[in-house]
Amino acid sequence: RLPVVVLISGGGSNLQALIDGQLDGSLPVDIRAVISNRADAFGLERARRAGLAARVLNHRDFVSREAYDTALAALIDEYAPQLVVLAGFMRILTPAFVTHYQGRMLNIHPSLLPKFRGLHTHQRAIDAGEQEHGATVHFVTEDLDGGPAVLQARVPVLPEDDADTLAARVLQKEHLIYPLAVGWVAEGRLKLGSDGRPLLDASPLQQPLQ
Ligand code: GAR
Numbered sequence: 001r002l003p004v005v006v007l008i009s010g011g012g013s014n015l016q017a018l019i020d021g022q023l024d025g026s027l028p029v030d031i032r033a034v035i036s037n038r039a040d041a042f043g044l045e046r047a048r049r050a051g052l053a054a055r056v057l058n059h060r061d062f063v064s065r066e067a068y069d070t071a072l073a074a075l076i077d078e079y080a081p082q083l084v085v086l087a088g089f090m091r092i093l094t095p096a097f098v099t100h101y102q103g104r105m106l107n108i109h110p111s112l113l114p115k116f117r118g119l120h121t122h123q124r125a126i127d128a129g130e131q132e133h134g135a136t137v138h139f140v141t142e143d144l145d146g147g148p149a150v151l152q153a154r155v156p157v158l159p160e161d162d163a164d165t166l167a168a169r170v171l172q173k174e175h176l177i178y179p180l181a182v183g184w185v186a187e188g189r190l191k192l193g194s195d196g197r198p199l200l201d202a203s204p205l206q207q208p209l210q
Pocket residue numbers: 008009010011012013014015043087088089090108109110118135171174
C-alpha cells in the first residue's frame with residue numbers, strides 16, 4: 001500500500017473519501033498522517049476517529065512562508081510518504097517545497113482548470129455565467145493551480161444555484177475523482193513524466209480525463 005500524507009485546512013470531506021477507500025480496501029494506500037495548518041480543522045477529528053496520526057503545524061508560529069514550509073516538509077518526511085495529497089490545504093506553497101515533492105504531490109481544485117484558479121471559484125463560475133463547472137485533480141507545480149491536470153469532473157450550473165449549492169454538487173464529484181486519481185498513483189498507473197506531463201498507464205495525457 002502506498003504511504004501517503006494528507007494535508008488539510010478545513011472540513012476534510014475529501015480526506016474522508018480517502019479514509020473510506022483505505023478502510024473498505026478499495027484504495028491501496030496507507031495514510032500515515034494527516035497534517036493541518038489550523039488546529040480547529042474538522043478533518044483532524046475525522047483522522048482521529050479513523051485512528052490516524054493527526055498533526056497540527058500552525059503557520060502563525062513561523063516568521064515566514066519559507067520557514068513554515070521547511071518545517072512542514074520536515075514533518076511530512078517523518079512519515080516517509082511516496083505521495084503528498086493536498087485536500088483543501090489552503091496555503092500557497094514555496095518553490096522549494098513544491099520542488100521537494102515534484103511528481104509526488106497531488107491537489108484537487110474546485111474548478112475546471114485552467115478556468116478559475118485561486119479562491120471563490122464557485123461564485124466566480126456563477127458570475128461568469130458558466131453552464132458547467134467542476135473540479136480538477138492535478139500534479140502540483142510552482143504554477144499555482146496550474147500544474148498538469150490528470151482528471152476532471154463536470155457538473156451543470158443550475159439557474160437557482162448559489163455558491164453553496166454549487167459547491168456541494170462539485171464536492172460530491174470531488175469525492176469520486178480524488179480517490180480514483182490517488183488510487184491510480186498507488187497502483188503505479190499514474191505518474192508525472194520527465195517532460196512534466198502526466199502519464200496514465202505509460203501513455204501521455206494530452207488532455208485531462210473527464
Ligand atoms: C474542496 O472543494 C477543495 O477542492 C478545495 O477546498 C475544498 C475542501 O473541502 N480546495 C481548494 O480550494 C484548494 N485551493 P474538504 O475540506 O471538505 O475536503
